[in-house]
Amino acid sequence: MKLLSRVVLACLLFGCFLVGMGALEMFGPALFPQPVRDETPGALLDEVFTKAGFLYGPQSWRPGYDPIGISPGKEVAEGDAWYLMFIDLNTTPVSGNPNVKQLGSVRIRYNFTELSGRAAFHVYGLTTGTTATRTNRQIGTKNCGFMVTGTAPEGGVMPAATPLTFPSSHQYRITLSNSLFSDTDNLTAGTCSFRFIQPGAGQGALHLTPNLSQPMGGITETTDQGGIFYVTATGANAGNNLILLAAVDRPQPDGFALRVRSEFVRTT
Amino acid sequence: MAARTPYFSLHEIALLSLCGALIVVLNTTFSLPLKIPGHSGIYWVVPVIVGVGIVKKPGAGTYIGLISGILATFFGLNTLHLFNLLIYLALGGVVDLAGLLFLYRLDNPAAGFVAGAAGNLAKMVVNYLLQTFLGIPAAFIVIGIGIASVTHLVFGGLGGVIAALVLRSLLKAGVITRDRA
Numbered sequence: 001m002k003l004l005s006r007v008v009l010a011c012l013l014f015g016c017f018l019v020g021m022g023a024l025e026m027f028g029p030a031l032f033p034q035p036v037r038d039e040t041p042g043a044l045l046d047e048v049f050t051k052a053g054f055l056y057g058p059q060s061w062r063p064g065y066d067p068i069g070i071s072p073g074k075e076v077a078e079g080d081a082w083y084l085m086f087i088d089l090n091t092t093p094v095s096g097n098p099n100v101k102q103l104g105s106v107r108i109r110y111n112f113t114e115l116s117g118r119a120a121f122h123v124y125g126l127t128t129g130t131t132a133t134r135t136n137r138q139i140g141t142k143n144c145g146f147m148v149t150g151t152a153p154e155g156g157v158m159p160a161a162t163p164l165t166f167p168s169s170h171q172y173r174i175t176l177s178n179s180l181f182s183d184t185d186n187l188t189a190g191t192c193s194f195r196f197i198q199p200g201a202g203q204g205a206l207h208l209t210p211n212l213s214q215p216m217g218g219i220t221e222t223t224d225q226g227g228i229f230y231v232t233a234t235g236a237n238a239g240n241n242l243i244l245l246a247a248v249d250r251p252q253p254d255g256f257a258l259r260v261r262s263e264f265v266r267t268t
Numbered sequence: 269m270a271a272r273t274p275y276f277s278l279h280e281i282a283l284l285s286l287c288g289a290l291i292v293v294l295n296t297t298f299s300l301p302l303k304i305p306g307h308s309g310i311y312w313v314v315p316v317i318v319g320v321g322i323v324k325k326p327g328a329g330t331y332i333g334l335i336s337g338i339l340a341t342f343f344g345l346n347t348l349h350l351f352n353l354l355i356y357l358a359l360g361g362v363v364d365l366a367g368l369l370f371l372y373r374l375d376n377p378a379a380g381f382v383a384g385a386a387g388n389l390a391k392m393v394v395n396y397l398l399q400t401f402l403g404i405p406a407a408f409i410v411i412g413i414g415i416a417s418v419t420h421l422v423f424g425g426l427g428g429v430i431a432a433l434v435l436r437s438l439l440k441a442g443v444i445t446r447d448r449a
Contacts, residue, residue, distance in 0.1 A: 003376060006369055010382040014421060021417035028410030096303055
């Protein structure tokens with residue numbers, strides 16, 4: 001068989017392969033229905049957190065390669081005493097090439113009850129391998145954050161909170177506040193790991209925005225005790241799960257509650 | 269008693285090992301911001317095809333795949349770790365088959381295109397199979413698989429053409445000959 005005939009034969013095989021893959025893409029959604037991740041249609045997380053959910057603090061910083069400030073757009077302020085709660089949102093924004101991925105953002109609905117002082121939201125994207133944990137940029141261009149201010153009177157102590165230790169390895173083991181002690185046999189809470197490789201690594205991949213038409217967001221300050229904001233992603237790797245950091249700047253009253261609902265919103 | 273002749277000579281082993289190492293070096297050094305699946309095939313099929321095209325023995329590509337798979341595993345190029353071996357072995361094995369199909373005339377750009385495209389597609393298929401094996405729902409894997417197949421074919425094929433041109437230049441320069449390495 002001549003070389004040209006062999007090339008033609010190989011091209012025919014490629015053609016068959018591509019037709020097969022094209023058919024798989026066309027009929028794949030019918031053949032392999034997407035698994036349902038949550039019993040509640042739409043919401044991937046719907047949970048109410050009380051002041052007992054603030055497991056970390058009082059402290060002036062949030063996790064990063066170096067400590068990052070908590071008040072949106074501000075550096076670490078030594079006098080601040082924030083209390084931190086980490087919430088697994090059970091979803092993540094998807095960014096990248098719209099021809100090969102279904103891109104989307106995460107919509108977060110929040111409702112505060114008896115919020116005292118300021119509450120700041122930040123996000124972390126969990127990654128695998130050697131990739132740094134993602135987070136929203138705190139300082140500089142394209143920084144973002146979301147802050148809510150409440151008028152309830154200040155509460156007493158925050159019973160569950162202890163300050164987070166800054167690790168020299170820049171790797172954090174974080175206890176999540178979702179369904180604390182859901183493993184009733186062993187009384188263990190869910191945990192996750194943040195891993196930062198170098199200064200600034202991972203910042204700027206995730207963004208908080210009240211409006212999807214401005215995906216980079218910026219800093220939002222509001223007094224609305226209930227509302228919506230979105231977590232968007234840019235870059236190739238937004239992480240494989242999203243952790244919401246909710247921080248309050250003072251002890252909260254006993255009636256404090258924060259309801260968080262997360263949903264994945266397709267943008268392509 | 270006559271000494272047993274090894275299947276690969278010492279300089280063939282050295283050449284194939286260097287080609288295997290070159291794949292890992294290229295993968296580590298080059299990072300094209302194309303965001304297109306399979307685009308790395310444009311450079312990582314080149315050492316395999318050049319190695320197979322020079323040595324011209326069955327198993328040369330598989331040997332290159334084994335070396336690059338071991339190195340990729342040790343250097344942790346991605347999250348697949350030990351499974352990298354399977355990906356690189358598939359790539360090398362398929363280029364071996366392409367070499368046999370074209371009687372090691374891989375200096376022909378058409379043959380190079382087929383070899384490169386087949387190698388890059390083999391890598392893609394094994395990658396998807398591993399993801400399925402590791403528990404990623406098929407619903408997510410099939411999203412965009414048709415377009416990914418086309419891009420893998422095109423970039424792998426282009427890498428194969430580059431390799432063919434390299435082999436042709438080496439032939440013209442007299443560094444290698446058509447019948448023997």
